[in-house]
Amino acid sequence: MSRFLFPRWSNLLLPTIILAAATIPVYAIFFVAYGLSPKTLEVGYQPEQPVPYSHALHAGELGLDCRYCHTSVEKAAHASVPATQTCMNCHTHIRPESPKLAKIKESYATGLPVPWIRIHKLPEFAYFNHSAHVSRGVGCVSCHGRIDKMEVVYQNEPLSMGWCLECHRNPDKNLRPLSEITNLAFDATAELSASEHQALKTKFDINPNDNCSTCHR
Amino acid sequence: MIVSLPPRWMLFTGALAALALAVPPFVIARVRATPDPNRAVHIFFDMDFQPKFRPQSVNPLFADGRAQRPSVLGTVARGEAGLDVHLSDGVVNGKWADTLPAGMTMSRELLDRGQQRYNIYCSACHGYGGYGDGTVNKRAMELMTNSAGPANGTSWVQAKSLHDPLVREHPLGMLFNIASNGIRTMAGYSAQIDTADRWAIAAYVQALQLSQNASIQDVPPEIRDNLKKEVK
Incomplete structure (x- = not known):
């Protein structure tokens, strides 16, 4: 060998x-x-909802204010998904026979809720409060993106802890006057100067915590 | 040192492996750019999902699946008995109230609040100016006049102009009651708007009516000239 x-x-x-x-x-x-x-892994989550409701039509083209439907957003931690009655305010008279509205009519007749699928989810040990943010200058668009342009809603931001802290540590550029809070087209970063942001920060007394217990309980 | 290349199959496998490494970045970039119903992937569950009920979540123990229990039919929550009919119905001594209920005073803040709430809830049909020309009304009227007939059973009645002589005669309490319980084809908004805010809206509607039916004599003398210039 x-x-x-x-x-x-x-x-x-x-x-x-x-x-x-x-x-x-x-x-x-x-x-x-x-x-x-x-x-x-999270951004872009776009589940198919039981009813093909278009935010692009209702919030975009028709210009309905977010709060017309999500009524609790200024008062509570949770921004409520509207009751079927809210849909029926208009749809009793507008396109009531549309097949797309069948599940709304069914819910209205039976009193059972429409099983909407929740898109924006935080881990259940994190306690986000909508009212604390929208009543002090953080607009809907900062976390939800241009919902008024979405035919089917998807998650636009990572909603991760790092992402929350980015703003908690440097909130200035995300602040807007309360009159623009639900105006998704208003770009607070571009349309307001640094001094205007500073003035809003003083006005709302913004001094965000980054202690664990601020969000985790 | 003479460099000689390894056998061809080895070079080929190596090149293929290097190419394979280039695939994941493209896949990830594509995933990031396209919304998808199968996202929200949890690799580490940590304590993300906990056996507890959150607002508007599902509790399978109840037939309707609601974790938040609706109040039992026939029960009245404390302070919500509607004993003060001025506050809850806009009625005083069997007639429509002309004044705000006890505890509320007419002020700039009240009217501003009323305007803000009006613009959220009422302007959709009645329009920002109150002329019944809101976006929802416009679209519904278009559906009514579709060449193929009303779309999907649409039966819309033109939203009332708040400057209609009939509506201008409505007392404050009646406006409040309409906002609460609806009228004709309009739905009531007591579920969506707080009692105090409905009063603010009623007050604002009267201010809006006044603004659209005012003469120059209603304007304080010191700003009349400025106003005249602006109109020109």
Whole structure:
């Protein structure tokens, strides 16, 4: 039996291994940070709702204020999904026979709720309060995006802890006057100057906490 | 050192592996750019989902599935018996009230609040100026006059102008009552708007009516000239 000799090309193995050892961890870090980020896993969640309600039509084209339906948003932690009665205020008379409204009519007749699917979910150990934000200058669009342009609503922001803290630590540019709170087209960052943001911060006495217990109880 | 290349199959496999590494970034970029019903993936559940009931969540123990229980039929919550008919119905001694209920005073703040609430809840049909030209009314009227006939059974009646002589005669209490319980084809808004806010809206509607039917004599003398210039 002849002696085994490594072929000449095996000299390349060492640099290749070094290169791989240097690249693969970087690649893995990139993969986790980019691929497993809430911006990938959460943003864009767009479930099919039981009723094909269009925010683009109602909030966009018709210009209904968010609060016409989500009535509790200024008073409570939870922004309520409207009662079927709210739909029927108009749809008793407008397109009542439309097949798209069948489930609304059914809910109105039986008194059973429409099983809307919740899109914006926080972990259940985080306690977000809508009223605390919308009554002190943080508008709907900051967290929900241009709902008035969405035919079917999807999640527009990661709603991750890092994302919350970004604003809690530097809220200025997200503040807007209360008159524009539900105006999704108003871009607070672009349309207000730094001094106007500062004035709003003083007016609303904004001094956000980043203690754990602010959100976690 | 003479460099010699490894066998072809090895080079080929290596190149393929390197190419494969390039695929995930493209997949991730595509996922980020397209909304999808199967998102909201939880890799680590932590304590994200807890066995507790949150507002408007589902409790399968009840036939209607509501975790928030509606009040039992026939029960009255404290302070909601409607014993003060001025406050709850807009009626004083069997007649429509002309004044705000006890505890509310007419003020700039009240009218501002009324305007804000009017613009949220009423302007959809009645329009910001109260002429019955809101966006919902416009669209409904368009559906009524579709060439193919009213779309899907639409039966819309033109929203009332609040400057209609009949409506201008409505006392404050009656306006409040209409906002609460509706009238003709209009639905009541007591479920969507607080009692105090409905009073503010009624007060604002009267201010709006006044504003659209005012003469120059109603304007304080010191700002009449400015106003005349603005109109020109």
